[in-house]
Amino acid sequence: MRNHEESRTPVTVIGLGLMGQALAGAFLREGHPTTVWNRTAAKAGQFVAQGAKLAGSVAEAVAASPLVVVCVTDYDAVRKLLEPLGEVVDGRVLVNLTSGTSQEARQTAEWAERQGAAYLDGAIMAIPQAIGTAEALVLYSGPRSAFDLHEPALRSLGAGMMHLSSDHGLSSLYDAAGLTLMWSVLNGFLHGAALLGAAGVDASTFASFARQNIGTVADWLPGYAQQIDDREYPAPDATIGTHLAAMEHLIHESEALGINADLPRFFKALGDRAVAEGRGGDGYAALVELFRGASEVRA
Template sequence: MRDTDVTVLGLGLMGQALAGAFLKDGHATTVWNRSEGKAGQLAEQGAVLASSARDAAEASPLVVVCVSDHAAVRAVLDPLGDVLAGRVLVNLTSGTSEQARATAEWAAERGITYLDGAIMAIPQVVGTADAFLLYSGPEAAYEAHEPTLRSLGAGTTYLGADHGLSSLYDVALLGIMWGTLNSFLHGAALLGTAKVEATTFAPFANRWIEAVTGFVSAYAGQVDQGAYPALDATIDTHVATVDHLIHESEAAGVNTELPRLVRTLADRALAGGQGGLGYAAMIEQFRSPSA
């Protein structure tokens, strides 16, 4: 057993992609899945198919688990505490920071070195320059296995010792994805009423999304400093333009819930006397519990 050997527990679409990336980079890879029949192609690529999760865990110093949810993680791992002791366990299953910290406590009680991780990629790009993965937990464990983990994506990043950080980043980034995609789809629905195809709209949307990244960088500094100068436009100005979007959507018969949510949050900022501040002041609305 070499330091570069790796085991993958769970062979859904993502688990298969992880194992395939390890194999492509020349790592001796052992795989296991609860239901049989998903390892055929991996076996053809050189993977060793273990007959049990225990056998799979025993095969490598680095064990990666990627299953449907944290309940499934514990169902797989609970019987393996003794064999995982002294090994590094990397959990790439999506979940919450609370679940990550609870699993870290479970691992510590059994002498297992635990890293939590998040995959910011779809299975098709795992192992390429377009994939980035986030890890949190003991830095020494991450550094020891970074060369192997880097097989999964060029953007491998260590976030810190708090096991919950990778999950927090994950859900925060997914929120940005849904916000962006929902806004694009709302815009496509709006332009569709004028018979503009979404493929015609997409280049304009992408160009504007790229411009908005500049706002993100500028607003981040303001958020950290707690000062929100209106360097581009005030919240008052944003409210006026949001109203244009609401009215245009109403007139076109398009759903108005998304822009109305923006208006509702902005109204709270106005009620708090923040109308003359820059849009970054809206962070205060997100820091408060939902009404």
């Protein structure tokens, strides 16, 4: 076991919330000498029992390893923990897996580089229970050299890992895009479950239909993506104007059943705006211009 550990990069994990615990556990399972720090030291007990070292301070934790992984509440917490350290971070690779905005990621990268540290910003697209498995997708952005240096250690967190770009903010943007997609799908499912529930159909029965329907919509995405990249929006199936009629139907159906119609009203509000801006004859993908804020009124 000793030789196995000596072949592994020492890693420090700062922050032992649910996700931080999953990260520390994954490094330990892969044999990495692991140092941990948490504001509430009691949370480190289980990891110390597994062989981790508990640091007495953030500075001690950072100094213990060439690879430092941070996963705390937000970027304010990251700054409060790391900024007082100054030159302690010099020569380290800091991997920040804290959720935040792309602007915060870039600002943190600028600070880290002034201190002599290489900085990778990351986004975990998985639940804590998936960390360390093939299902865990972790995105990284920042200098490729830093990612390549510690790729074997970072692979401990999940086989699904990807370096996106040297732009430190890109992983945060992917995270935000993923959240938009997740909530849109989930809200659609919940609204649909409420509609069918009014007719006595249980959500478990609807779930089977929903998965098939979501798969059908997912198959449209490559075609939509090409239209978005080309900024050309043909309508071989239905125009936005046609979609509006279906949206109106969904609003009326919801109201008639006593189901909250805020979601379909939001869909229709977007459609109405697109029509007002001259896009009623375009395909549905043209709505992206509303989100871009770059729609032009057509004559």
